[in-house]
Amino acid sequence: MKIAVCVKQVPDTWAEKKLKDGSGILDRESVEGVMNELDEYAVEEALKITEADGGGEVVVVSMGPERAGEAVRKALSMGADSGIHLVDDGLVGSDSVATSYALAKVLDGRGFDLIIFGSESTDARMSVVPAMVAERLGLAQLTFANKVEVSGGNVTIDRVTDNGLETITAATPAIVSVVEKINEPRYPSFKGIMAAKKKPVETLSAGDAGLDASQVGIAAAWSLVDSFAARPPKAAGVIVQDEGNGGVAIADFLSAQKLI
């Protein structure tokens, strides 16, 4: 079984983020980059499937600036076998449509049985790239999985929806996106970190990947940032000193908010 996992480097989820002066583009230099948390679950799931299978190959695919190579290494240190890193100045500012185009180009024709994504990135939070890639590649999409099972050329997932779980099966090759809690991503062992340094990573430019330059980058974006404003500071909370009337105060507060 050959599995691709698409990972993205995102600015540290909990850090305070800044925009580049005057532009609507995130200043990625100002914050630590980390591997998108949900993608860690995707990597873990891929590793689990190949481990249970007793073999196979896990390839990490990432599109992003030079620094995104760190996310690829991280996935390699967790145990993935090799990486593909698509990096090109022409890709800066790509929106999800362009990203799905670029990723589909890279993934196409490499013989993957399964392509796994995290269900969303913690920066853009659109959750659409897996579906778009599936569409472009003409593969079945099994998104928001909190359980994945592969057997006999089929992949079956439990899909999390607002109304409960759906069980979906499709023939491979297929695209799966996973939600958190599907597994507990492993912490890379030191052995893994050392081994990752020696694992192959293929670096592709837009040209190498055969991308049409007019379809990617900020100029091709279908969405653009119209305006932005700093988030207003948090309003101070209400503090009630408990002098035996704490319970009443909480009830009053909740009913004032129409919560009870």
Add this chain to the structure above:
Amino acid sequence: MESEMAMRLIVGLALTIGILAFAGRRLLFLVKLARSGKPVTGRLSDPTARVQAETVEVLGQRKLLKWTIPGIAHVFAFWGFLVLGATILEVYGALFNPEFAIPVVGRWSLLGFAEDLFGLLVLVGIAIFAILRLTNKPEVKGRYSRFFGSHTTGAWLILFMIFNVVWTLFLYRAAQYNVSLYTGNDNFPFMNGGAFVTEWVASWLYPLGETANEWLEHIGIWLQIAVVLLFLLIVLHSKHLHIGAAPINVFTSRRPNALGPLLPIMYDGKPLNFEDPPDDALFGKGHIAEFTWKGYVDFMSCTECGRCQSQCPAWNTEKPLSPKLMIMNLRDTMFAQSEYLLAAKGKHPGLGEFDEAALASLSPEVRAEVERPFIGSREGSDHAAEDGYTPDGHRSSHADLPIIDEEALWNCTMCGACVNQCPVDIEHIDHFIDMRRNQVLIATDFPAELNGLFKNLENKGNPWGMNASDRNAWISEVDFEVSVFGANGEETIPDEVDYLFWVGCAGAFEDRAKRTTKNVAELLNIAGVNFMVLGDGETCTGDPARRAGNEFLFQMQAAQNVEVLNEIKAKKIVVTCPHCLNSLKREYPQLGGNYEVVHHSELLADLVKAGRLTPVNKIEQTVTYHDPCYLGRHNKIYSPPRELVAASAENAVEMERSGDKSFCCGAGGARMWMEEKIGSRINQNRGDEAIATGAKRIAVACPFCSVMLNDAVTSRQQEPGRAIGVEVVDISTLLLSASKS
């Protein structure tokens, strides 16, 4: 007479040669086994300190005397054996020559007196030991007996053998005395008096007549020789091995002790370079064959006395970990796999690989034992809450389960109580940390909560995952100027700055600790101490990572901090966290960072002494002070915080467990970030002890103790009538409120 003497000699020598052959074989085996351990360096450096330790701890029995009654009993037994060495010479001399006496001193009454006195004292000693064992039976007291899990039968056998040594000694000496009286020969060396016990026993045997006494002398000598040699044989096969191993262990132990800094992972005598580690480097210990010879000598030295166990916060709150049982378990594993260890001769490659040739030479049973998983879950084993041990020291082998219970391994708070107590200087923490290192760096099998800790440390440089930019948030909450390094373009710390105030992660991000930070800053301000902070230039010292076994992460964080501190030419540093203190002061020298680091209690106590801070308004509430493990035991700072308490409060009381016997709050060893799933809560145990003193203020000197004890007190305050008005406060809070009128 002639033929009797010949018989005496022949029987005596035959006994000796026969038993010594067995003893010699065992001794050779033990030496080879110890030497099959992995190499370790620096164990003979600084010989002066080592000789001193040998004198104080072995001859002076200092650590044993921490416990008065058992200590004195042991002094009697130990010194008894040294002095009775003379009687062994005499008994062998008597085999060849009935009138033998040790040259020069051999006929001094003083020697006879000393021998008899110490013979008697040995009896007193073993009587005390017997009483201690009878009143402290594990069958009755369960895990609260320090002997729980020790081999009690073996211990009684030893006491019985010592008793035999002494009575056979007096038997032959008394008979010898009588024979001398009958014949007028000088058989007994001390006919001029001194040997008072011998004379007393002799007076009872005298009426039996000359022949009987002659025979009693022969038989007594044979018995004495047989008993002494059998005793030797038993010693070599039991926990009493410490008689030989402990002096070696004390000599080669870490000096001044195995507390404070942890040792780096070594390779070829040097700290391992994580950037480019050699292929055959080991990262911790994941198999008994990966331990060093010092580890093996540690295991051979354990006397099963249980002093460590009696102090252990994990064991005392019904968790599986007992430092004693861990060491016993490692020792038993070492013996069980000794065939492999001897065959591999230290060439075990580790990292899950075995020395194949050595493995092939083993019987299937031993081989299975060697290949058995070393560390892992022992869920479902018998006596799981006692690390698998029964009260009398039996551990059902459960060959299907791993040897070391991971639960016990992660229970340890690294409080150092065990190392501090151990009379034979076993280095428990070093072994535990090595096993944790293997679990984190190689096996990646560790408590899930640590995932979050490691990620926060890696991504954010602090355990809470807060933003570095908030490190200075406390400054806006004080109403005086605080200089921040770099704010005025400084590149090194200006000369007029007295101290770099290392605020620490807790001090910057944790509410209670933040209060301490502000208090200390204010006190320094009042006292006119010129200090500066690093702000977002600080990252975690790496203590939690290191104690959680993530040496790689520690090395990265420490290297980063050392680089910053060296670059800005930091010299004097003040900290409010004992863990920061331990890292900066004791561990950073391993990475080329040498600073003069003081804890705020030391600096504040000095300022009070110098009259630069004057408490004018002592608080009325009674205060009890809790010694943090990393301030007290690990760094021996006991009095400055107490001086501050005395300066700030009218009354202070001590808890039963204080000073070097202080009981951990439960947060050390990265336990702060792990769940406490088994047994009762360590912090509650300590909090209750503090509350029971009746004190209304529990003074602490560590941000983690502060959180843990505060939790404990708060949970008791929810019970009606308990812990009313009790507050947990940092010593700086006490001093500050006393300094304000």
